[in-house]
Amino acid sequence: MIKPIVCGMLLVAVAAQSSGRTLCPEQPNRVDITVTATVKDIAGGYAYRYRVSNSATSAQVVNRFIVSTPGASESVLSPKGWHDLPGRAADMPTVSWYGAVILQGRSAEPFALWSPYPPLSVRYYATGQVPTPTGLTEIEAEELLAACPASFGLLENVARSGIIQGPVDPDINRDGVVDSIDLGVVRASFGKRCKQPSFDVRADLNGDCVIDVRDLSFVSKYAGRRFQVP
Numbered sequence: 001m002i003k004p005i006v007c008g009m010l011l012v013a014v015a016a017q018s019s020g021r022t023l024c025p026e027q028p029n030r031v032d033i034t035v036t037a038t039v040k041d042i043a044g045g046y047a048y049r050y051r052v053s054n055s056a057t058s059a060q061v062v063n064r065f066i067v068s069t070p071g072a073s074e075s076v077l078s079p080k081g082w083h084d085l086p087g088r089a090a091d092m093p094t095v096s097w098y099g100a101v102i103l104q105g106r107s108a109e110p111f112a113l114w115s116p117y118p119p120l121s122v123r124y125y126a127t128g129q130v131p132t133p134t135g136l137t138e139i140e141a142e143e144l145l146a147a148c149p150a151s152f153g154l155l156e157n158v159a160r161s162g163i164i165q166g167p168v169d170p171d172i173n174r175d176g177v178v179d180s181i182d183l184g185v186v187r188a189s190f191g192k193r194c195k196q197p198s199f200d201v202r203a204d205l206n207g208d209c210v211i212d213v214r215d216l217s218f219v220s221k222y223a224g225r226r227f228q229v230p
């Protein structure tokens, strides 16, 4: 039974080539980066400084680095190289950096943002860039891009994501003060996990898909603190 199946696959491959069907480049999924963050109390808020290094073993360059800033995007400044990403889902505001391509074996210059919100776990994302093959005409390159939308470094094609320190707003109901109402939101779904009934995503402040003492202690730590409501 094995031989006929192999023969069949070969015939399909030959047919694809002879018909001129596009062979898409590999999708971005082989970026190997190291991300470090430092946080300092500064001027009534926090300065977050990030460094991104693209490993020499990475198969792709990095063309965008993104930090999720839940509940805090309105107050994030945009120093050189940083941008708000308009059009993102309201529950996942982000800032992103795409000032230059980070080659394999290289580090990006550190970049920073300021936020009034204290540090907790947030998610970062990196997209890998797949260059179009050399030697194509402009029309051929456009046809390849159109035929292979998944292959080129779009935000949706995240090459690597992970957890890092970033700004998180402990004022869950955003009334300007961290108090018993915010603690109550966490307690109301304490112990719940993602996709369970009564899991309140607002209470999962560190984004680990479970509402537990980590979330509660973060809100408790900042009880009484006032944050300007945008």
Ligand SMILES: [Ca+2]
Residues within 6 Å of the ligand: 171, 172, 173, 174, 175, 176, 177, 178, 179, 181, 182
């Ligand atoms: Ca509140």
Ligand SMILES: [Ca+2]
Residues within 6 Å of the ligand: 203, 204, 205, 206, 207, 208, 209, 210, 211, 212, 214, 215
């Ligand atoms: Ca959590």
